[in-house]
Amino acid sequence: MSWFPHSPDFLGRNFLSIISTNSHYIGAIIELHEKCEICYILSMDKLEELKQTIEVCRRCPLSETRNKVVFGGSNPTARVLLAGEAPGKNEDLSGEPFVGAAGKKLQALLDKAQLTRDEIFIANIVKCRPPKNRNPKPNELRACSPYLAEQIKIIQPKIVVTLGTFASQFILQTKEPITSLRGRIVEASSSERPFAVLPVFHPAAAIYDPSKQPFLEKDFELLRTWLDEREQQ
Numbered sequence: 027m028s029w030f031p032h033s034p035d036f037l038g039r040n041f042l043s044i045i046s047t048n049s050h051y052i053g054a055i056i057e058l059h060e061k062c063e064i065c066y067i068l069s070m071d072k073l074e075e076l077k078q079t080i081e082v083c084r085r086c087p088l089s090e091t092r093n094k095v096v097f098g099g100s101n102p103t104a105r106v107l108l109a110g111e112a113p114g115k116n117e118d119l120s121g122e123p124f125v126g127a128a129g130k131k132l133q134a135l136l137d138k139a140q141l142t143r144d145e146i147f148i149a150n151i152v153k154c155r156p157p158k159n160r161n162p163k164p165n166e167l168r169a170c171s172p173y174l175a176e177q178i179k180i181i182q183p184k185i186v187v188t189l190g191t192f193a194s195q196f197i198l199q200t201k202e203p204i205t206s207l208r209g210r211i212v213e214a215s216s217s218e219r220p221f222a223v224l225p226v227f228h229p230a231a232a233i234y235d236p237s238k239q240p241f242l243e244k245d246f247e248l249l250r251t252w253l254d255e256r257e258q259q
């Protein structure tokens with residue numbers, strides 16, 4: 027197994043706070059044990075800190091109408107990070123990503139790729155619900171997207187699956203439409219390290235336009251193949 031799906035608790039936080047004060051050692055540890063148990067706990071702590079910041083965020087007007095910030099979850103050292111668009115009604119009420127109709131669609135695609143929510147991380151480019159589920163506005167994307175970038179930096183996924191136009195265009199820094207981006211794995215990089223990107227249609231798009239469903243299924247099969255190939259390396 028190359029990463030840890032469950033939180034190991036045998037290391038005390040005091041020990042962690044001592045070693046994390048020495049960035050030289052911790053850098054070496056992360057290089058040597060890319061997805062180690064220490065990394066899992068450190069990453070979990072960093073994500074918790076970021077979550078607390080976002081929960082009181084007032085960078086854009088969506089903070090005035092939200093019920094809950096949807097930070098995302100769950101594996102802090104996930105190999106696969108899924109980046110969606112923005113919370114809908116159910117997500118806004120529960121604080122969890124993809125729990126509504128789009129979540130059901132997404133779950134079926136994850137099943138196809140033999141992935142569980144425990145082993146991946148799901149986040150959105152916009153963390154608060156746009157009223158009536160309208161598209162996020164440019165000022166909202168500008169205000170919120172650095173949080174997704176920070177999540178990627180902390181989690182260090184091997185591949186980011188971008189769901190739909192907004193996440194795909196942000197991660198790839200392009201204006202190309204999702205119809206031409208989808209289905210091809212390309213390289214991108216955060217400030218820390220490179221990662222692969224697989225743009226796909228947003229699962230909700232297949233609810234309104236069933237002709238998109240076969241493309242989504244094909245792309246999640248491609249994700250499985252890519253992961254299997256990486257595991258054999």
Ligand code: URA
Pocket residue numbers: 096110111112113114117122123124125128129150189230
């Ligand atoms: N659509 C998204 O993009 N994100 C969610 O969390 C729910 C629906």
